[in-house]
Amino acid sequence: MYVVWNKRLLSELVRTFPKDSALLGRDTVRALMYYALKVWSDIAPLNFHEVAGSDADIQIDFTKADHDDGYPFDGPGGTVAHAFFPGERFTAGDTHFDDDEAWTFRSPDHLQAPGEAAGGQHKDFEGVFQCHRLGTV
Numbered sequence: 001m002y003v004v005w006n007k008r009l010l011s012e013l014v015r016t017f018p019k020d021s022a023l024l025g026r027d028t029v030r031a032l033m034y035y036a037l038k039v040w041s042d043i044a045p046l047n048f049h050e051v052a053g054s055d056a057d058i059q060i061d062f063t064k065a066d067h068d069d070g071y072p073f074d075g076p077g078g079t080v081a082h083a084f085f086p087g088e089r090f091t092a093g094d095t096h097f098d099d100d101e102a103w104t105f106r107s108p109d110h111l112q113a114p115g116e117a118a119g120g121q122h123k124d125f126e127g128v129f130q131c132h133r134l135g136t137v
């Protein structure tokens, strides 16, 4: 993977959160995103810091269905997340999670790998991040 940002300190912002905050609180989401980005900063000369403004390099959204970037989500199951490489596109660097999934973290009923589950299954962040490390998401 080539990272083509021309700077090494990148800002990130969790712009929207899962609709069901009873399953996954905001502080947990922000902490999870920090560790997700750390997967990159461990292997590339990059550092990330969280910002509060609207011009973060990496904007993280929980969204669903058609969300105006040309890659509509497909409801529960199927595609659970996607991310855009850096570049000129308006979504460059952004990461989207399908909010039609029931996101959890270390949920005891997490039994299936992300992408395999049928509708209604919880999506566990730990599993998604493990896929990231393997380069399959």
Ligand SMILES: [Zn+2]
Pocket: 067, 069, 071, 082, 096
């Ligand atoms: Zn998207």
